[in-house]
Amino acid sequence: xxxxxxxxxxxxxxxxxxxxxxxxxxxxxxxxxxxxxxxxxxxxxxxxxxxxxxxxxxxxxxxxxxxxxxxxxxxxxxxxxxxxxxxxxxxxxxxxxxxxxxxxxxxxxxxxxxxxxxxxxxxxxxxxxxxxxxxxxxxxxxxxxxxxxxxxxxxxxxxxxxxxxxxxxxxxxxxxxxxxxxxxxxxxxxxxxxxxxxxxxxxxxxxxxxxxxxxxxxxxxxxxx
Numbered sequence: 001x002x003x004x005x006x007x008x009x010x011x012x013x014x015x016x017x018x019x020x021x022x023x024x025x026x027x028x029x030x031x032x033x034x035x036x037x038x039x040x041x042x043x044x045x046x047x048x049x050x051x052x053x054x055x056x057x058x059x060x061x062x063x064x065x066x067x068x069x070x071x072x073x074x075x076x077x078x079x080x081x082x083x084x085x086x087x088x089x090x091x092x093x094x095x096x097x098x099x100x101x102x103x104x105x106x107x108x109x110x111x112x113x114x115x116x117x118x119x120x121x122x123x124x125x126x127x128x129x130x131x132x133x134x135x136x137x138x139x140x141x142x143x144x145x146x147x148x149x150x151x152x153x154x155x156x157x158x159x160x161x162x163x164x165x166x167x168x169x170x171x172x173x174x175x176x177x178x179x180x181x182x183x184x185x186x187x188x189x190x191x192x193x194x195x196x197x198x199x200x201x202x203x204x205x206x207x208x209x210x211x212x213x214x215x216x217x218x219x220x221x222x223x224x225x
Contacts, residue, residue: 009034010130013052015045015074016060016092021115025058025092028119033126042066045074054087056126059109061093061100075107088129092122101140110213111135111179128179134216135179161222164206172199176212177219 012033014022017040026035037052039045042065049057061071069076071091078084091104091112101112110129113122114137125135162170175185182200186193200212209215
């Protein structure tokens with residue numbers, strides 16, 4: 001058997017108030033994922049995530065119950081849970097409204113996909129979020145930019161900051177910022193994973209950033225993706 005086949009499956013909770021959607025999503029997700037819980041309301045979601053302690057939560061933005069805050073309320077309620085330190089949240093919603101995107105990202109979601117995404121796309125996004133990446137549907141990039149409150153002056157500074165990076169570092173930076181895993185970057189650019197890791201470390205150091213999540217925000221704010 002391959003290493004991939006032997007790897008533990010990523011444990012997922014699906015939060016959506018439409019049972020038909022939850023059922024359809026479950027059947028379309030890849031075998032790499034294991035759905036360990038479902039919830040339809042804010043209160044159910046909080047209880048389910050606390051009980052199941054999943055790796056990734058697929059979270060709808062608009063949910064009944066609670067105080068009316070929907071998915072963002074779930075995120076805020078669970079933000080301080082010490083036992084959920086490794087649980088990541090990926091918004092999956094029919095909405096592509098700027099307010100919804102901004103609110104859920106600021107509340108702690110690691111990414112945002114629209115429900116036009118295929119099962120394979122959702123599966124890949126879950127894997128990337130589980131690995132620490134931030135993943136967004138491409139057309140939502142502008143809303144992510146707004147979420148970080150960046151103005152036009154930041155865009156003007158992009159050229160000077162990019163001059164700090166070599167051509168190869170810029171290639172690696174863009175792919176990492178878009179949510180690609182190290183091994184995917186390595187395969188695309190014909191590099192070793194170790195070399196990619198070295199490039200990423202240099203990029204973060206030169207740009208004075210701490211992690212790939214900050215790198216995604218930085219690249220989006222300068223309209224580099």
